[in-house]
Amino acid sequence: MLALDDKAQDLLFREAHTAVNFSDDPVSDEQIAEIWELIRWAPTSGNASPGRLLIVRSPQARERLVAHMGESNRAKTLAAPLTVVVAADTRFHELWPKISPSRAEGAARLEDDPDARERLAMLSGTLVTAYFLIGVRAAGLAAGPMGGFNRAGVDGEFFPDGRWRSILVVNVGVAADESPPERQGRLEFADVARVV
Amino acid sequence: MLALDDKAQDLLFREAHTAVNFSDDPVSDEQIAEIWELIRWAPTSGNASPGRLLIVRSPQARERLVAHMGESNRAKTLAAPLTVVVAADTRFHELWPKISPSRAEGAARLEDDPDARERLAMLSGTLVTAYFLIGVRAAGLAAGPMGGFNRAGVDGEFFPDGRWRSILVVNVGVAADESPPERQGRLEFADVARVV
Numbered sequence: 135m136l137a138l139d140d141k142a143q144d145l146l147f148r149e150a151h152t153a154v155n156f157s158d159d160p161v162s163d164e165q166i167a168e169i170w171e172l173i174r175w176a177p178t179s180g181n182a183s184p185g186r187l188l189i190v191r192s193p194q195a196r197e198r199l200v201a202h203m204g205e206s207n208r209a210k211t212l213a214a215p216l217t218v219v220v221a222a223d224t225r226f227h228e229l230w231p232k233i234s235p236s237r238a239e240g241a242a243r244l245e246d247d248p249d250a251r252e253r254l255a256m257l258s259g260t261l262v263t264a265y266f267l268i269g270v271r272a273a274g275l276a277a278g279p280m281g282g283f284n285r286a287g288v289d290g291e292f293f294p295d296g297r298w299r300s301i302l303v304v305n306v307g308v309a310a311d312e313s314p315p316e317r318q319g320r321l322e323f324a325d326v327a328r329v330v
Numbered sequence: 331m332l333a334l335d336d337k338a339q340d341l342l343f344r345e346a347h348t349a350v351n352f353s354d355d356p357v358s359d360e361q362i363a364e365i366w367e368l369i370r371w372a373p374t375s376g377n378a379s380p381g382r383l384l385i386v387r388s389p390q391a392r393e394r395l396v397a398h399m400g401e402s403n404r405a406k407t408l409a410a411p412l413t414v415v416v417a418a419d420t421r422f423h424e425l426w427p428k429i430s431p432s433r434a435e436g437a438a439r440l441e442d443d444p445d446a447r448e449r450l451a452m453l454s455g456t457l458v459t460a461y462f463l464i465g466v467r468a469a470g471l472a473a474g475p476m477g478g479f480n481r482a483g484v485d486g487e488f489f490p491d492g493r494w495r496s497i498l499v500v501n502v503g504v505a506a507d508e509s510p511p512e513r514q515g516r517l518e519f520a521d522v523a524r525v526v
Contacts, residue, residue, distance in 0.1 A: 135364055137470030142338035146464075147371040167519040168331055174516040175343045177463060179477045181514045187523045195526040223522075233515040257477065257497075260453060264460030267373060268342075274333030281375045281453065292526065301453075318377045319429040320370040323363040327383045330391040330488065 146271050151314040153276035154210050156307030161216040161275065163189060166306075169269035176265045178258035180240075183233060184226035185262025186298055188219040202287030203303065207280045214278065214305035219288065220266050221298040222259025224252050256299065263301045270306055278305035342467050347510040349472035350406050352503030357412040357471065359385060362502075365465035372461045374454035376436075379429060380422035381458025382494055384415040398483030399499065403476045410474065410501035415484065416462050417494040418455025420448050452495065459497045466502055474501035 136143065144150075166189060178184065190199050199217065200208040211217055223229070227241040244251050263279075270277040280303045288300045332339065340346075362385055374380065386395050395413065396404040407413055419425070423437040440447050459475075466473040476499045484496045 135361070136368065136468050138338055138341060138368075138468035139335075142334055143368055143468070145334060147368050150371070152373050163523075163525060165331070166523065170519045170522065172332065172334075172339055172343050174522075175346070176460070177348050177473075177475055179475075181516075183517050183522075185522060189523060189525040191525055229517060229521060232517060232521060254477075257456060260456035261460040261463075264372070264457040265464070267457075268461070268464060272332050272334035272339070277373075279373055279375075281450075320377075321379050321425060321428060323366045325425060325428060326366065326370075326379075326381060327359075327362065327385060329359060329385040329387055 145274075146268055150271045151276065151309070151317070153278045153305070153307065153309045155310035155312065156213070156215050156276065156305070157310055159215060159308040161306050165273055165275070166216070166218065169266065169273050172272060173262070173265040173269040176261070178261060179254050181233060182226050182254055182258050183229065184222045184224075184255040184259045185266070186221040186223050186259075187266070188221055188292055188298070190217040190219060198291050199288065199303070202284040202291060203280070204282035207282050207303070210278065211280070211303070211305055215307035216305070218266070218304045218306055219292065219300050220259070220263040220302050220304060221293070221300050222255040223298050224248070224255045225297050226255055227251065256301070259299070259301050266304065270304070275306055276309035280304070341470075342464055346467045347472065347505070347513070349474045349501070349503065349505045351506035351508065352409070352411050352472070352501070353506050355411060355504040357502050361469055361471070362412075362414065365462065365469050368468060369458070369461040369465040372457070374457060375450050377429060378422050378450055378454050379425065380418045380420075380451040380455045381462070382417040382419050382455075383462070384417055384488055384494070386413040386415060394487050395484065395499070398480045398487060399476070400478035403478050403499070406474065407476070407499070407501055411503035412501070414462070414500045414502055415488065415496050416455070416459040416498050416500060417489070417496050418451040419494050420444070420451045421493050422451055423447065452497070455495070455497050462500065466500070471502055472505035476500070
């Protein structure tokens with residue numbers, strides 16, 4: 135009954151798996167740019183567009199990153215072809231002139247309300263994080279999202295001006311040629327939905 | 331270069347628009363269930379699965395909902411074929427036996443750490459909210475997500491036991507047969523990405 139064809143459903147949702155191990159195929163900045171070109175059209179609150187991508191490529195940067203990650207996430211992050219820290223820009227309104235020249239008034243209001251900016255950045259930045267995970271799969275790649283890291287540590291290491299806030303760390307690559315682990319269960323519609 | 335075909339890219343991202351006005355076509359619970367059957371496979375933190383859907387269908391429930399919404403969101407919500415409050419269950423671990431019998435120890439640890447549960451529920455629940463918006467589009471429908479509502483008010487009205495927390499209110503339907511408003515701009519890759 136869905137409008138999306140079966141092959142796309144499989145690619146994005148049903149056959150896609152969170153990956154731990156990847157092949158040796160590299161992932162280029164151009165591939166990440168192409169993912170961005172697609173997902174940037176998905177909605178954020180009032181088109182605020184706070185989502186940001188820190189592409190962690192060099193061995194030195196990876197070491198700096200894993201120093202703030204949980205023990206169980208370190209080896210797989212050092213071994214992944216590429217790692218992206220998806221983040222939210224708490225001063226997203228400064229980039230609005232690039233989106234629309236008519237938003238100066240709204241941007242000025244937000245400038246004076248850092249709490250509202252932070253709430254909006256984290257909520258919509260988390261939506262963008264999910265779009266990124268779907269986008270990685272749309273590119274034929276596998277994602278390994280990880281929440282097990284010290285946010286204050288990662289933010290202090292890579293975003294010392296306090297402007298960007300990390301949301302998830304995501305390993306990206308071609309999934310290793312191995313059987314994925316047995317799929318964990320999911321909740322049924324009756325478990326998650328109420329009708330009023 | 332993407333593995334996802336152009337038609338699917340258009341359906342989910344490039345041609346899809348946030349909708350304000352909808353046709354008279356109804357949206358059934360079965361359609362929402364089918365969206366859930368697809369999106370439930372997308373990742374949440376450790377498969378925690380905290381995403382929930384409050385399907386607001388009856389006229390009485392809509393009135394209760396819009397009483398807590400911003401003025402600009404009321405009329406369009408009352409007129410939409412269906413409205414879904416996407417929420418996070420802060421006691422998600424109680425449903426883990428339905429997902430996997432082997433998670434009793436992790437569930438017991440979370441039982442004693444309500445702050446960790448709330449953080450995880452809101453982060454992964456927000457990922458599920460984004461998956462839901464993509465899923466609505468996958469069903470050939472249009473979504474009108476709204477953050478402009480009083481969260482404490484909506485939660486007190488519909489989730490008085492304090493267990494579920496609202497994330498976004500989403501109108502759902504077939505987009506009205508009208509030209510969408512001119513597309514707002516989006517940020518370029520160079521605006522959002524840094525490589526280290």
